[in-house]
Amino acid sequence: MARTDVQLMLDVKAGDEQSFELLLRKYRAPLVNFLYRMVRDPGVAEELAQEVFLRVYRARKEYAPSAKFTTWMFRIATNLALNSVRDNRHRQMEISMDQSVAMGDEDQPAMQVPDDAPSIEQEMVARTRAEMILKAVHALPEKQRAAVLLHKYQELDYDEIARILECSESALKSLLFRAYETLRAELAPLVNSVRV
Amino acid sequence: MSGTQKCSGMENKLVAYLDGRAKPAERRAVEAHLAMCAECRVRAEEFRALWNAMEDLPVLSPSPAFDASLRARIAAEPVRRGFWEWLPSPRLAFAVTALVVMSVWLSSMPRIASNRTRVEAKVEAKVVQMAAEADYRMIRDLPVLENYDVLSKFDALSELPNSPASVTQEPAEQVQ
Numbered sequence: 207m208a209r210t211d212v213q214l215m216l217d218v219k220a221g222d223e224q225s226f227e228l229l230l231r232k233y234r235a236p237l238v239n240f241l242y243r244m245v246r247d248p249g250v251a252e253e254l255a256q257e258v259f260l261r262v263y264r265a266r267k268e269y270a271p272s273a274k275f276t277t278w279m280f281r282i283a284t285n286l287a288l289n290s291v292r293d294n295r296h297r298q299m300e301i302s303m304d305q306s307v308a309m310g311d312e313d314q315p316a317m318q319v320p321d322d323a324p325s326i327e328q329e330m331v332a333r334t335r336a337e338m339i340l341k342a343v344h345a346l347p348e349k350q351r352a353a354v355l356l357h358k359y360q361e362l363d364y365d366e367i368a369r370i371l372e373c374s375e376s377a378l379k380s381l382l383f384r385a386y387e388t389l390r391a392e393l394a395p396l397v398n399s400v401r402v
Numbered sequence: 403m404s405g406t407q408k409c410s411g412m413e414n415k416l417v418a419y420l421d422g423r424a425k426p427a428e429r430r431a432v433e434a435h436l437a438m439c440a441e442c443r444v445r446a447e448e449f450r451a452l453w454n455a456m457e458d459l460p461v462l463s464p465s466p467a468f469d470a471s472l473r474a475r476i477a478a479e480p481v482r483r484g485f486w487e488w489l490p491s492p493r494l495a496f497a498v499t500a501l502v503v504m505s506v507w508l509s510s511m512p513r514i515a516s517n518r519t520r521v522e523a524k525v526e527a528k529v530v531q532m533a534a535e536a537d538y539r540m541i542r543d544l545p546v547l548e549n550y551d552v553l554s555k556f557d558a559l560s561e562l563p564n565s566p567a568s569v570t571q572e573p574a575e576q577v578q
């Protein structure tokens with residue numbers, strides 16, 4: 207029978223490196239995707255995901271199962287992501303200020319979304335849709351964004367998300383309501399086309 | 403967002419209703435409201451459509467180097483950490499440095515009569531306050547520590563120069 211995350215973590219605490227490998231394999235992809243959607247930079251997302259695992263590993267000796275493993279892990283991830291977003295916003299502000307000074311162009315966006323592979327038309331449409339969604343999610347205030355990602359994509363329980371974001375369950379539900387209201391307006395074309 | 407007063411009760415119920423996790427009483431309340439509010443019926447329908455559309459986000463695969471790189475970072479973890487590495491935030495490191503510098507400066511200050519005690523007390527109070535604030539911020543910024551018994555990991559904090567130790571203890575206790 208498969209061991210639970212808490213059991214795996216207790217085994218890691220007892221010195222079993224193999225259990226850490228299992229946790230890594232299980233949560234590597236969800237973490238990278240959560241962080242990518244938080245920070246929107248794949249490189250930064252990987253870096254932060256590694257940092258999460260590193261912190262889990264470092265804390266193994268003191269681990270006590272007082273919360274679900276996912277609550278703990280996503281709490282570390284959320285805080286790292288929020289810090290990174292805040293740091294990055296400062297950097298972007300500096301860059302865009304430098305740019306506007308250098309080029310006298312204030313309409314220039316501070317940073318472009320990396321546009322990697324060229325693709326066929328159909329793929330383009332899908333990419334545009336995905337990019338629209340990602341953009342809209344990313345435009346949400348940070349806490350709303352984290353709440354939506356944890357609710358919609360990680361499907362964590364309300365009490366878990368509330369603990370991660372340090373708010374009450376009722377406040378979390380209102381937060382989600384407001385976030386989805388914004389997304390509904392921002393993504394109106396998608397929402398309507400799906401509705402037909 | 404709708405300004406309708408009667409809909410305000412939906413704000414903390416509708417999402418849980420739609421994702422199927424509402425409690426029975428909440429579910430009944432939402433159903434009663436939906437039966438009489440066209441606006442919320444549209445909203446509910448569009449929330450569902452939105453969630454559907456949101457499924458289309460591409461899923462990123464971690465790069466092949468992810469595991470190797472993580473293992474390298476774990477292997478590089480120091481077994482025994484130096485003093486400065488125990489300080490989890492630059493602000494705390496700064497406060498400790500300031501504390502040491504200030505106390506050296508204070509002890510080397512010429513003892514000039516009347517003003518001395520007042521100046522010294524003032525500076526000392528300032529330093530104590532700074533250290534306490536830095537300590538508090540450090541704990542607030544490190545939520546990993548909360549509830550997970552990880553605090554013991556920072557035993558080394560008690561090794562800090564101990565002039566304002568009694569002040570810096572308090573915020574740490576509040577966190578637990």
Ligand SMILES: [Zn+2]
Nearest residue numbers: 409439441442
């Ligand atoms: Zn209504």
